[in-house]
Amino acid sequence: MLAREQFGLSGSLKSDAASVIPITRALIETPGLRFMSDPTRGGIATIAHEIAQATYNAVRFYENKIPG
Numbered sequence: 001m002l003a004r005e006q007f008g009l010s011g012s013l014k015s016d017a018a019s020v021i022p023i024t025r026a027l028i029e030t031p032g033l034r035f036m037s038d039p040t041r042g043g044i045a046t047i048a049h050e051i052a053q054a055t056y057n058a059v060r061f062y063e064n065k066i067p068g
Contacts, residue, residue, distance in 0.1 A: 044066065
């Protein structure tokens with residue numbers, strides 16, 4: 001955006017984003033898989049809320065099991 005909008009600024013930003021295609025391809029044939037969602041926008045709490053709302057069930061997280 002800095003280069004495109006010609007703000008006269010410079011920087012060395014590095015994205016922490018990664019493609020979800022490899023993991024999607026690996027998981028797509030998983031028996032019982034009902035949906036996949038990328039939690040990078042709203043976080044896992046948003047995904048948990050969507051699951052709970054859609055299934056009328058609770059979702060429990062175990063903090064030590066969540067990858068950092």
